[in-house]
Amino acid sequence: MKMIGMEGAHAVAEAVKLADTEVIAAYPITPQTHIVERLAEMVANGELDAEYIPVESEHSAMSACLGSSATGVRTFTATAGPGLELMHEVVYIASSMRLPIVMAVTNRALSAPLSVWGDHSDAMAVRDCSWIQMFAENGQQAFDLTLCAFRIGEDPNVLFPVMVHMDGFHVSHVVEPLFLLEKKQVDKFLPPYHRPYSLDPGRPATLGAFAVPVIFSEVKKSQSEAFASTKPAILQAWKEFGDISGRYYQPVEQYKSEDAKVLLLMMGSFGETAMVAVDELRQRGEKVGLIRLRLWRPFPFEELRQAVGNAEILIVLDRCISFGGPPGPLCSEVKAALYSLEKRPKVVGFIGGLGGRDISVEQFREMVARGREAVARGGEEETQMIGVR
Amino acid sequence: MSAKRKETDLTWRDIDIGAVITDAGNAIEYKTGDWRSERPVLNKERCIKCGICYIYCPEGCIRQNNEGYFAADPYYCKGCGICARECWTQAIKMVPEEE
Numbered sequence: 001m002k003m004i005g006m007e008g009a010h011a012v013a014e015a016v017k018l019a020d021t022e023v024i025a026a027y028p029i030t031p032q033t034h035i036v037e038r039l040a041e042m043v044a045n046g047e048l049d050a051e052y053i054p055v056e057s058e059h060s061a062m063s064a065c066l067g068s069s070a071t072g073v074r075t076f077t078a079t080a081g082p083g084l085e086l087m088h089e090v091v092y093i094a095s096s097m098r099l100p101i102v103m104a105v106t107n108r109a110l111s112a113p114l115s116v117w118g119d120h121s122d123a124m125a126v127r128d129c130s131w132i133q134m135f136a137e138n139g140q141q142a143f144d145l146t147l148c149a150f151r152i153g154e155d156p157n158v159l160f161p162v163m164v165h166m167d168g169f170h171v172s173h174v175v176e177p178l179f180l181l182e183k184k185q186v187d188k189f190l191p192p193y194h195r196p197y198s199l200d201p202g203r204p205a206t207l208g209a210f211a212v213p214v215i216f217s218e219v220k221k222s223q224s225e226a227f228a229s230t231k232p233a234i235l236q237a238w239k240e241f242g243d244i245s246g247r248y249y250q251p252v253e254q255y256k257s258e259d260a261k262v263l264l265l266m267m268g269s270f271g272e273t274a275m276v277a278v279d280e281l282r283q284r285g286e287k288v289g290l291i292r293l294r295l296w297r298p299f300p301f302e303e304l305r306q307a308v309g310n311a312e313i314l315i316v317l318d319r320c321i322s323f324g325g326p327p328g329p330l331c332s333e334v335k336a337a338l339y340s341l342e343k344r345p346k347v348v349g350f351i352g353g354l355g356g357r358d359i360s361v362e363q364f365r366e367m368v369a370r371g372r373e374a375v376a377r378g379g380e381e382e383t384q385m386i387g388v389r
Numbered sequence: 390m391s392a393k394r395k396e397t398d399l400t401w402r403d404i405d406i407g408a409v410i411t412d413a414g415n416a417i418e419y420k421t422g423d424w425r426s427e428r429p430v431l432n433k434e435r436c437i438k439c440g441i442c443y444i445y446c447p448e449g450c451i452r453q454n455n456e457g458y459f460a461a462d463p464y465y466c467k468g469c470g471i472c473a474r475e476c477w478t479q480a481i482k483m484v485p486e487e488e
Contacts, residue, residue: 098406205409205411208408209408217401218400218403219401219404221401
């Protein structure tokens with residue numbers, strides 16, 4: 001397959017097309033619009049044989065996806081920021097009913113003030129919804145992970161919906177050199193979706209029923225156990241995807257981290273800028289490395305513990321504020337994951353990149369320096385903002 | 390979830406994918422009578438066996454007995470009082486459960 005130049009949003013649409021998606025129900029919202037706009041064109045032009053349902057809101061988009069996926073049909077939607085908030089109720093229903101809908105989320109800040117630009121506030125608001133969630137760093141990964149999302153979600157041992165997060169504009173709107181896949185490669189990787197309890201008049205079943213207190217806890221325990229056991233299918237799908245594409249994904253991806261004393265950790269597109277900062281610091285002889293969570297849910301506890309094992313300082317960058325709580329949600333989860341380790345790095349948290357603000361290579365170097373100072377002063381300090389006046 | 394076992398006997402391992410219910414009509418197992426704070430009591434002397442209570446009962450729990458009277462099944466009756474309200478001859482009276 002030859003390299004082409006393509007916008008991240010359009011690469012996601014190509015993945016949805018290659019997957020022979022049968023139903024797309026979506027409402028346009030910046031910065032996701034280019035995904036569903038391109039899909040609408042594909043359907044209108046006869047390139048993709050799918051039902052395209054232009055719904056009146058995101059709540060309706062996810063509701064339509066529920067019905068579609070429940071019939072055993074491959075289903076896709078995309079949203080961003082406020083759109084994800086509007087569908088919030090139904091997001092939980094989709095996963096609790098074990099419907100493997102795939103949703104691209106071009107991460108966007110939440111109002112007010114109104115911002116169409118990127119941060120992770122929207123992703124963090126759906127943290128606990130039992131969707132498998134992964135973060136793409138660039139357009140290539142957005143394409144790859146979207147294809148993997150169908151394969152993982154529809155696996156009979158999984159049957160959970162999957163969100164592919166990608167930073168609004170930084171990934172969705174940037175034209176990048178990337179590789180698509182041949183249709184026959186995709187067909188081999190992605191078998192048809194078969195639902196064990198699909199809506200079928202010949203075999204009646206009640207989906208999404210009412211549950212009284214005497215049974216609700218058992219249902220949630222069952223959901224929690226099933227969700228926690230999805231990891232092998234995720235790893236298997238990523239391995240097989242690597243075998244056909246040459247691009248292998250890991251729950252926790254490491255860059256020059258093996259001997260690093262200071263590690264940067266983040267999710268999303270800023271990982272690429274951080275990589276440049278790591279290269280520069282390495283050239284100066286500083287043992288700095290980078291860790292990126294590719295898989296956010298289920299949280300990769302073991303992989304993270306192994307990846308940070310020998311570092312002295314772990315600097316976590318959040319693109320979201322949790323007001324009045326531990327300020328960075330990613331940082332607080334990382335800290336919680338490391339709490340049981342006897343030997344663990346000091347964790348220093350930063351918040352930055354809110355509402356589309358860039359973080360420069362220089363600011364990553366500043367974070368490393370401030371992290372060292374904080375630890376030299378005696379420890380793990382409260383999360384600070386970076387790049388704020 | 391199967392209706393063949395009581396809800397209180399099911400463990401999390403018995404829950405089907407997405408808590409789907411595969412036995413049609415298993416709501417018949419579901420006891421709603423314990424929601425009730427008042428129960429309908431029939432005065433047979435006033436009852437004309439017209440069946441208006443049977444028609445209006447939203448739970449569908451009223452049946453005609455061998456004597457021709459209509460009576461609510463206490464396993465399902467939620468005590469809403471619609472039968473008492475609709476009864477043409479005021480033959481049904483709602484009585485607090487504690488009485």
